[in-house]
Amino acid sequence: MRIVEVKTGTPYQVRIQRGLIDRVGEELLALLGKTCKAAILTDETVNALYGDRVAASLQNSGFAVIRYAIDPGEEHKALADWQGMLEFMAQQQLTRSDCVVALGGGIPGDMAGFAAACYLRGVKFIQVPTTLLAMVDSSVGGKTGVNLASGKNQLGAFYQPRMVLCDPDVLATLPPETLADGVSESIKYGMLGENEVLDWFEHGDWTAHTEELIRRCITAKAAVVEADERDTGCRQLLNLGHTLGHAIEKNSKYQVTHGHAVAIGMALAAKLAHQLGLCDEQTVTRLVATLERNHLPTNTIYTAAQLTDAALSDKKRTGGTLTLVLPTGIGHCQLHPVEVSQLENLIALAVG
Numbered sequence: 001m002r003i004v005e006v007k008t009g010t011p012y013q014v015r016i017q018r019g020l021i022d023r024v025g026e027e028l029l030a031l032l033g034k035t036c037k038a039a040i041l042t043d044e045t046v047n048a049l050y051g052d053r054v055a056a057s058l059q060n061s062g063f064a065v066i067r068y069a070i071d072p073g074e075e076h077k078a079l080a081d082w083q084g085m086l087e088f089m090a091q092q093q094l095t096r097s098d099c100v101v102a103l104g105g106g107i108p109g110d111m112a113g114f115a116a117a118c119y120l121r122g123v124k125f126i127q128v129p130t131t132l133l134a135m136v137d138s139s140v141g142g143k144t145g146v147n148l149a150s151g152k153n154q155l156g157a158f159y160q161p162r163m164v165l166c167d168p169d170v171l172a173t174l175p176p177e178t179l180a181d182g183v184s185e186s187i188k189y190g191m192l193g194e195n196e197v198l199d200w201f202e203h204g205d206w207t208a209h210t211e212e213l214i215r216r217c218i219t220a221k222a223a224v225v226e227a228d229e230r231d232t233g234c235r236q237l238l239n240l241g242h243t244l245g246h247a248i249e250k251n252s253k254y255q256v257t258h259g260h261a262v263a264i265g266m267a268l269a270a271k272l273a274h275q276l277g278l279c280d281e282q283t284v285t286r287l288v289a290t291l292e293r294n295h296l297p298t299n300t301i302y303t304a305a306q307l308t309d310a311a312l313s314d315k316k317r318t319g320g321t322l323t324l325v326l327p328t329g330i331g332h333c334q335l336h337p338v339e340v341s342q343l344e345n346l347i348a349l350a351v352g
Contacts, residue, residue, distance in 0.1 A: 002215045006140060006222045008229050010160040014140055014218050016211050020167035024054050024101065024128055025061030031126070031163050035062035037098040041085055041112035043072040046104040046130050049173055054103055054128065066092045070108065074147070074254035077107045079155070082146045085115040099124045102161070105131035105178075106138035106258065110153070113144030117159035127164040131174060132182020133259055135166045136189070136217035137238075141225045151313035152246045158230055164218075168210045176295070181259025183294045188240050188266060189217045191287065193331045202290040240325040240333055241265030244300075244347070247310035251302045263296035266327075272350035273326040278336075283329050304348035311343060 001017040015027065029035065038058050042051060047069040055065045068088040070081045089100075102112035102125055109127055116125035127139040145156020171179065183201065190198025197216050200206040206213055221238065228235035245265030248256050256264075270287045273279040288298045300307070314322060322343060326336045338346055 002211055004215060004218045004222055006160070006218075007226050008142065008160050010162070012161055012163050014164040014166065014222075016135075016166040016168070016214050016218075018167060018169045018211075020165045021050055021128070021130075021170055022053055022057050024126075024165060025057035025059070025063060027163065027165055028058065028063065028099065028101070028126060029061045032099065032124075036064070037092070037094060038063040038065050038101050039089055039092065039094055039098065040065065040067040040101045040103050041108060041115060042067070042069050042103040043076070043105075043108045044069045045072040046108065050103065050130060050170065054101065058101070066094075070111070072107070074107060074249070074258070077111060077147045079146055079148070082111050082115060085111060086119055089115065089119050094119065094123065096120050096123055099126065099162075101126055101128060102139075103128045103130065105129065105134045109134050109139055110144050110156070111146055113142075113159055113161065114146060114156055117144055117157040122159070124162050125159075127161045129164065129166060130170045132171055132179055132214075133185050134182075135168075135171075135214045136182055137185045137221065139164050139166075140218050140221055141235075141238075142229070143231075151250060151310070154313070166214055168214065171210065177257065177260070180295055181257050184241075184259035184263040184266075184291070184296055186213060186217055187287075187290060187294070187296075188238075188262065189220050190290075191240060191266065191327055191331065192220065192237060192333055194220050195331050198290065198330065201294055202286065236323055236335055237325055237333055239323075240327070241267075241269055243311055243314050243322065243324055244268050244307055244350070246314060247307040248300055248302060250310040251306050256297075260297055263291045264298060264300050267291060267298035268300070268347075268350040269325060270327050271352070272324070272346060273328065275349040276326070276346075278326055278328050278334070280329070283327055286330055287327070300351065302351075304344050304351055307347050307351070308344040311347070312340065
């Protein structure tokens with residue numbers, strides 16, 4: 001088993017091993033030292049695939065299990081669906097001595113974490129991610145939340161899980177497009193300094209290194225989160241590709257998935273960095289080729305005006321300034337604050 005220690009205000013472990021999906025109960029019992037009521041919060045797709053197995057594992061370890069599933073899709077990462085989770089927890093009389101099990105990809109994971117953060121002002125929760133994107137990124141770091149009509153994740157809380165259990169075996173059930181979403185986030189870590197990870201996507205076969213890929217991405221994220229848990233400084237580097245990616249998602253009404261939008265956002269960030277003289281043309285060429293080699297898009301149909309309008313509601317905006325993350329080379333990125341008044345002109349440089 002590969003284990004990553006995340007040393008935040010509430011420290012926890014990320015445990016990576018094949019077969020963990022059927023040992024959630026054992027792992028949770030070892031963590032808590034006693035049984036309780038465990039609320040599995042998931043979506044209908046994941047529930048059909050893994051809900052019964054996780055519930056059986058918990059019950060076999062002595063936990064009383066309740067389960068609630070939302071409809072799948074970004075359009076359900078919404079207040080009404082999140083409220084449904086909370087009402088269910090209240091109706092089932094979940095108490096502060098009980099536990100939430102966030103089962104699924106980034107959407108149910110973020111929502112269940114936010115429900116755990118707010119219900120009774122905070123109940124314990126663990127993450128059991130079932131997508132590559134959630135394993136390498138969203139399940140770790142304590143960012144939880146839901147979308148508002150004006151933008152992604154505009155309502156949320158920093159609330160760390162007590163444990164994260166990653167079972168690479170479950171990736172076998174993902175459709176190629178969903179797997180590619182996680183590849184996009186993994187390439188992001190390569191651009192931030194995980195050079196061997198980037199090499200697997202640029203020249204090699206990443207599937208031969210799945211467990212090590214998850215470990216390396218999470219180790220890289222943990223180091224940044226530990227230094228800046230509440231996202232006011234260096235943690236913002238993890239937003240490479242995300243400001244314009246979120247703008248693309250919003251303009252597409254979430255028909256462009258998160259990882260695909262982030263891939264385009266990274267390509268645009270590199271093109272902008274080159275236009276500003278921050279990186280050479282080879283950086284752009286290599287990144288774009290790596291994304292395309294892994295069946296990810298690198299261009300957008302949306303105009304600079306459309307992207308700017310969506311980006312202005314970005315939660316990382318501070319007054320009249322928005323911080324972009326721009327690559328200065330392969331494996332190196334920097335924070336680049338820009339005046340909101342200049343944003344459309346800069347995005348125009350990127351989209352050409």
